[in-house]
Amino acid sequence: MPTHGLLHALRGLLAAALLAVLLAGIPWGLIHYIGWPLPHTLPTWAETEAVLLTPMSTTFLLNTLACVLWPVWAAFAYDVTRTALHEARPLPHPPTPSTGAGPLHTLAAMLVGALTLTLLTQRPPNPADVAPAAVAATSTPFEHPRVEAARPAGAPLDAPEGTVRVRLPHDGIYDSLWRIAERTLGDGNLWPRIYTLNHNRPQPDGRTLTNPNLIRPGWILHLPPSKPRQPPPRTNTPATPSPSPDTTPPTPSPPPAHDTPAPDRPGGISLPSGAFVGIGLATLITATLLTARRRHRIHYQPGSGRRDDLTPAPVVRALRIAHDTAPPPPPDDARQTQGQVIGVKAGQTLAWNLARSKGLGLTGPGAPDATRALLVTLLAEHQTTRHIELLVPAPDILTLLGNETRRPPALHVVDTLDTALDMMEAELLLRTPSDPDARPAPAGPPAADLILIATPAPHAERRLQSVLDNGSALGLAGILLGPWHPGDTAHVRTDGTVTTTNPDAQHLTGTCLFTLPTPDTRDLLTLLHQAQPPRTAAADHHADVAEHPASDQGPARPRRPLTNGAGPRADQPPDPHDTEQDAPPRPPSPPTELPETADRPAPPRQPLHLTVLGPTRLTHRPPDSDEHTDLITALVPKQREILTYLALHRDGTRRETLAAALWPDAPQDHPYNAFHATLSQLRRALRTATHDAVTDITTHAHGHYSLDHHQVTVDLWHLQDALDTARHTTGEQHHRTTLEHVVTLYTGDFASDLTAEWTEAPREALRRDVLDAISSLVRILRTAAPEQALALLEHTRTLDPYNEAVYRDIGRLQAHLGHHDAVPRTLTLLTTTLAEIDARPSPETLSLFQPHADA
Template identity: 40%
Template sequence: MTPGRVWIVRTARLAGRVVRALGAATLLAALVAGLPTALIHGVGWPLPGHLPGLEEIAAVLLAPMSSSFLLDTLACLAWLLWLVFVRDVAACVLDVIRKARWPDPRGQGGPVRRVAAVLIGALLVAVLGRTAIAALANLPGPARPVGHTSVVADAPAGMTPAAGGHTSIEPPHSPVEPGVERVRPPRHGVHDSLWRIAQRRLGDGDRWPQIWDLNQGSTQPGGRVMTNPNLIHPGDLIRLPASGPPRAPAPPPGPTTPTPPSSHPAPSAPPSEPTAPAPATTPTADHAATEPAAGAVTWGSGEVFVSLGLAAAVSALLLRARRRHHARYRPGSGRRDDDLPTTPVVYQLRLAHLHAQHHNDDPEPDTQTDHTPGEPAAREHPHDPVQSTLAARTHPVPADPPSAGTQPSAPVVDIALDTSTHHADNATTNTAAGGTAVVALDLARVHGLGLLGPGGHAAARALLLTLLTTAVSAGEPVPSVLVPAGDLARLLGVPVPTTHLPDTLTVVADLETALATLDPHTPVPQQPTVLVASPPHEPHQQARLQQLLDNGAQHGLTALLLGQWRPGVTAYVTAGGRITATNPGLGEPLRGTRAFTLPETATGELLSFLRTTQPPVHHRTANHDAAPDTAQPSNAESGPDRLEITTNPPAPTPPAADADEHTHEPPPPVAADTNAVTPVPLVLTVFGAPALRWRPNPTQPDDALQDLSPALSNRLLELLVFLAVHPSGVSRHRIIDALWPEQPPRNPASVLRTILSRIRRALDTATGGAVRELVLAEHGHYQLDPAVIEVDYWNFAAAVTRRRATTTPEQRTHACQAIVARYGGPIANGLDAEWLTTARETTRRDALDAVAALARAQVETNPADTLDLLETARGFDPHNELLYRDIMRLQHVLGHHHAISRTLTLLQTHLAEIDTTPTTDTINLAQHLRARHTGISVEASTQSPAT
C-alpha cells in the first residue's frame, strides 16, 4: 500500500472515531443533562407546593383526569428513570476506572444499565481505540478464578461468546482430597465427562479408561453406584491415577491430523454459540459459490457440489458393481441388453472422475501443445480398473489394512473446499490444482459436528454420502451409521423404505433408541460408528450423548448433528454453501470455506445405488429385509456330470440392421486385400494394453516391430482405439460424445484437427517421415486407413460376422475357433473411459458364446480339449462361477479330483476381488464331486476366509 493511501485510510479511521465519539458524547449528554433541562423548562415542578390533605387527594382521584395531571405524572416517571440512568452511568465509569476493564452490557442491572454500558463503552472505544482496550484488559487486576479465560478479544467475527465470557466450567467450591476430582456441573449446555476430566487433570483425554478402571463400581455421594462410564453426575467424586507423563495415543490408520497449537482453546472448553451472520457485503460472495473449482465436482445450478474423492469412490463402486453384474452372464445365452442401470447422479460423478483423469493427461481439449516424442507419456496400465479409480482419491489409503483386534478410527472426511489456500493446524488439507484445498475434518477429534443454517442439511447429506462411499471403495472399515427415522426423512425430504438403503445405514425409531444402541456395555466395536441426528433437547440426553462422544472417540464413535452442538464444533452454512461462522479452536479451519452439498433427490439416488452395489445376499450380513438375489447363477438345471454352459440353445443372431456398439462392424475389405499382398507398415493392438507398432521392413516379423506408443498420450491412443472398433468409420459428433462426454469442446472440428495433427507429427518424427497419414477424414467422417494400418480387432470382428452368417455346423465351429483364438482380453486395458464399458463387455460375451458353442459341439467326444477350452474361457472371465463349476465337472469326469479343491480356492480368490464369495450351489457341488470319489467331506478345504 502506498504512503498516500495509508494516510487516507488512517485519516478516514480517525474521522470515523471522531464521529463516533461525538455521537456517543452527544447522546450521553442529552440523556444526562438535556433530559432534566427539558423537564424543568417544559413541565416545571411536577409535585404540589404543599403536602395535600385527604380531601384534596380524593378530589383529584375522583375528578376527570386533566392534561396537567397527566403531564405531571409522566414527568415524575421521567425524573425517576433519569436518576436510575445517572446512577448506572456513574457505576460504569467507576468500573472502568477501578477495574480497568470493558463495561459488560450483559451484566446485572436491567435494560437501563445495558444502555449506560453501551454508551460508555462506545465513547471509550472511540477515544482510546480497541488496541488500548485490549491492553487495559491485560493489566493486573482482581484475581480471576482458575480455569476462566476471557474470549472477548479472541472471538471471531460472526460468533457470540458465551454468557460471562468464560470458556471453561467453574471449579468446585468445596475442597476435595488430593487425587480426587469432583464432577463439575454443566455450563452453557456442556457437561463434564471422564474424557474431559482426563484432559483437564492428566493432560490426555484418551486416558479416561484408566480413570474408569479406578472408579468402576465405586459408591458416590447419595448411595449411587457407578456402573456406566457415560453416566456420571455433578458432584461425583472421581479418583485419579498416579500422575505421570501422558501417553501418546496411537495414530489412527489413514490420514493423520496434526496437533493444534496451544493458543487454541482446549477440547474440554465449551465453544461459544454461533449466530446467524449478517448478509455478505460482497455482491459476488454467493455467486462464487456456484462456480466450479479444482478438487470439486459440480453441475446444474450448483446444488450438487461434492469432492473429487466422492466422485472417485462412486466411480470405483460402479465399476465393481458392473464386474459383479457381468460375472453373472451365462455363456451361450447371447444376451446383450442387461447392462447395470445407472442413475443420472451416478453417471455424472463417473464422468467427472474420468474428466479429472483426462484433465491430468490432456488439460485442455483445445490446446495445441504436443507430447514430446520419445518421452513416455504419463499413463497407467493397471490390471484392475477398480484400483485405477482409487488413485484419484483425495486421501491416501493405508498400505496395510488394520489387523484384527485393532481399534477402529473414525473417518476423516472431506467437508469443504478452501479457496483461500490457508492450511489448518487441526484438519487435513489437500491442495488441488488452481490453488484450492480440500479441507478434511476428523469427526472423532471434534467430538461431534453440528451444522446450522439454510445449507446445513445439504452439507450433512454430502457428508453422509462421503462417509458411506469412501471407506467402501477403498476397502477400509465401513462406518456403521445410525440415524433416527424422523431425521432421515428430514434429510431426504420424504420417508425412504429401508429396502432402498445400504446395510451400513441403520434406521432406528428415535434418538433414545440410538443412544441405547451406542451405549458401550459391549466390547470395543470392530468398525467406526457415526450417529446422524438432531441434537437432543432434553438435558439428560444431551449429557449422555456428550459423554458417549467424549469416551468413545478413541474407538471411532462420532456424531453428525443437524443443529447446534455446543460440546463440539458447530458451523453455520449459508444457502450458497458458505461456512460463515464456526466455533473458535477446532472449528476455525472451516470458516470461510464452501461446504460440499447434495440435494435431496441426488442423495436418495446415491443411497439406492449403494444398496445395489453391496455384495450379494448370500455373502453379506444384512440388517434389512431383502429379496433373494435371483440373478445369481444356479446349477439347478444341470446335474453334476452335465455342463451348464451347454444346457442353453445356441445364442440368437442379432438383427443384421443393428450396427451400433452392441454389434461388430465388418472390417473394410481393403485391409484383407492389402494384407494378402504386402504387409502394412503399422499394427494397432487394441486387445489388452493398447499399442501402436511400426514395421520398417515389410519382411520383418511381428515380434520385432518398433513400439510407437510412448510417443502418444492417452487421449491420442483413445481416439485410435475408438476408430479401431469402428472399422467402417464414425462421425465427428460420435467421437466427441465418446471422448468428451462431460465437457465437450467449444469447437469439435478444430479439436479433432489438432489431435490428428499431433498424431501426424508424432508418427512423422518416430518413423522418420515414412508414415504420416493414418486417419482418413472426409466431410466429418473419420476412419483408420486400412492400407496403412492393421488392427487385431478387425480380425476378431470378421470372425464374429462369419459366425453369424454360417449355415453349417462345420463353418460355425471354424468361426468360433477363430473368435476364441483372436480374443486377447479386455479392449484397451489401462484406459478408463465410459464408452469402453460396452465395447469390452460385448467382445467378452462374444468370446464366451463361442466357447459355449465349441463346448456344446465337442464335450461328449473330447472332454479333455473341452476342459482346456474352459480354462481359456476362465481367463476371459475370471469371476464367472458357471465356468468354474463346469471346470470342476470336467475334472471329475477326467479323474482330476484333487484339482477340484484348487479350482474352488482359485474361485474364492478371484471373487474376493469383487467383495463376494462362491454361492452355496458351487460349494455343495465341489463337496459332492469330491465325495463321489473319496467319500470324505471337504467342507474344511472349501471354506473361504471371507466367510
C-alpha cells in the same frame, strides 16, 4: 424563595438525568452488552424448530428481551421528541394530540414538562448567596446478587477434598465424566479412572453409578490420586491448539468478507450436478470402481447377456476422470493427516477431528448436502483404508437418501435415535478398559470408528452428549443435523460455505465444505454396495456356462453337485428369457448365411490394417509388395487412441463425442484444439511413414469423423460381423461353424495396451459377447464332443482367468468325464488366481467343488 428555586433546579436536573439515561443509556447498553440481537441470515425451519425444542440459553433470552426493548425505546424517544416540540411552541399552546396518549406519552410529558419549567423559572443566582462547595464523587460498584443453584436433597454445598460435585446443566450442556476428568485431572481421556473408582458407589440421592453416560447433578465423585496433566490440544485447528471446552453459550462469528466463493473453488472438484468434492474422494471412488468391475467380471454368467453394469453413473465417471487428470496432492499437506477432510479453505484442504470435537452440528440449507458428502467419504474410506461403521436412524436416512435400499454393509440403519444410542453405549462399555492404568495388550486389529449421523432430540441430549464426550478417545463420533452446543456447530449455505460457527469452531468460518446432492449420493452408494464381497451364496446368480441362462426375475435354479455324474445335458430347450434383454441396442441387420468361404476372412485389400484386439497395431502393405510394415511405432499414444476410438465406432462419430471422451479436461472455450492438432499430426506421421503412399486414414463431413473404409480394415469389424452372423444363423452345424470362427477371431481384449477410461466398458462388453458365443458353442459340443468342449473351456479360462462360472463348468465336465483328480486342482487354480486381485471363491463355488476336494 432560594429553597423553592433550589427545588426547581434539583427537579430539572433529575428530569434531565433520567431523560439522558432513557434516551442514550438504554441504546448504549443494548449495543455494548448485547449487540445485534437478530441472526445474520434468515433461519431455516430446522433451526427454528431446534431453538424451540432445546432449553432456553442466556444468549437467546437476552436477544429476545433486546428485540422487545428496542421498539419500546423507539416509541418513547418519539413521544419525548413530540412533547418537546409541543412545549417549545409560543403561547397559547395548542391542544396536545391524543393519538399518543399512554404510559410512554405520560412519562415523556412529565419529564419534558419538569425540565421546561425548571429552565423557565431558573434565574441567574446571586454569587454571594452561593457558597463554594467541593463535591467529592465516589462510585460504588454494583454487585449482582449471587443465586445458588438448587441442589438435590442431601447433597453438600461443597464437595469434600479429593472429590468433585457434578454440576447442573448450563446453557443446555450437561456435565459428563469426560468434562470432569478434563476439569480436575487435566485430561478428559482419563475419565475411565473416575468411572472405575466410583462404580456402584452410593450417591446422596440413593442411586449408584452404573452407566458412565448417566451421572446426575449433585452426585459426589471420588477422584483418583494422580498428577494433573495438560489437556491435549484439539487437532481441529491445524495452526494453534484449541482451548479447553467452554460452557459459555455459543455466539455466532461474523460472516466472511466474501459472501460468495470463487467460481472455480480451488482445492476441490466441482461437478456438473452441483456437487463439490475433494480429490481424496475421487481417488477412493476410482479404487472402488476398479474393485466393483473386478467383482462384476468374477461373477458374470456367460450366456446371461447382462450389460447394465458396464457403464458407470455420470458422477462415478466424472470422479474417475478427475482422478486421472488432477495433479497429485502436495506431500507436505499436513492437514490431511490430522482428521477427516471435510472441505477447502483458501485453496487448501481442511481436516476436522470428528471425535475430539465431541460432535459436529451442521445447520443451514447446505447441511444435508454436506452430511451426504461426509457419509459417502467415510464409507469409501471403509472400503479402502479405514474400518468405519456408521449408525443412522431411519428418519434421518429417509431425509438424506429417500427410499434408497441398496447400501453398503458398513451403513447401519436403526429404527430410532434411542436405538442408536443404545448401541453406542454398549460399544462404549466394551471399549472402556476395565483397568485404566494397565498397559493395553497388543492384540488384533483396532476397533472400527463408530460414527452416528442423526438429528439431536431434546429427550436424548444428555445421553448423546455423554456418549460423544466419553467416546471421543475411543473412536466414537457424531455428525448431527442441527445445532449442537456441547460440541461444534457450523451454519452451511446452499453452496457449502460456512458462514457462522460457535467459538470453538471459528476456524471453520469461510470454509467451503464438500457437498453431494441426493442423486449423486445414491449412485455412489450403489457403487460401494457393488464393490462389497458377497457374504453368502448369491441367490440371483444365473446358471453356469453349461446351463441355459435363467431370467433375472425368475427363481434361482437349484444347483447340481459335481458328484451327480450325469453331466451337462444337450437336449435342454432354449430359455425364453435368454441373453439379449439387457444388451445394448444394436443396429438391425438382416439374417445372413455364412458363405462357404467364410472360414477365414479374405485378406485385406486395403493398404492399411488396424489391429485393436490385443495390443494396438497398424500395418501397411503396399499394393505391389507382400511385405508388411508396422507403423504403430510412428504414432504417439493420443494418435493411437483416435484410431482405436474410430475403430470402435465403425460408422463414425461426432467430433464433440470423440473430443469429450479423449480430452475430458479440455478448456471449454477451445474444446477441439487438441483434437484437430492430434489429427493433423497423425496425417503427417502417416505420410512420413508410408513415403506419401497414405496421406489420410479418416474421412469427415459436417463434424462427423470415421475411418476410411477404402484405406483401412480392422480386425474388430471382422469379429463384429462374425458375432452378428452367429446370432442369426440357423442349423446346428452352421451355427457351430460361425461360433468357432468367433473363437478364432478373438485374439485378445480390446485395446489391451490402452488404459484410458473410455476403453473399459467396450472392452468388457466385447469380452462378454465372446463369452456368450463360447457358452453357446459349449452347449453344442458337450454331448457330441465333451473332450473338445473341455478344451474350449480351458481356452476360455485363459481369455478370462477370473470368471468363476468358467471354472465351475470345467469342474463339472471334468467330473463327468471321470477326471476326478483334476477337479481339486481346478479349485486350487481358481483360488490362486482370485487371490491375485484380493478375492476368494464364492460359497456357491466352494459347495460345488467341496465333495471332490474332501475326497
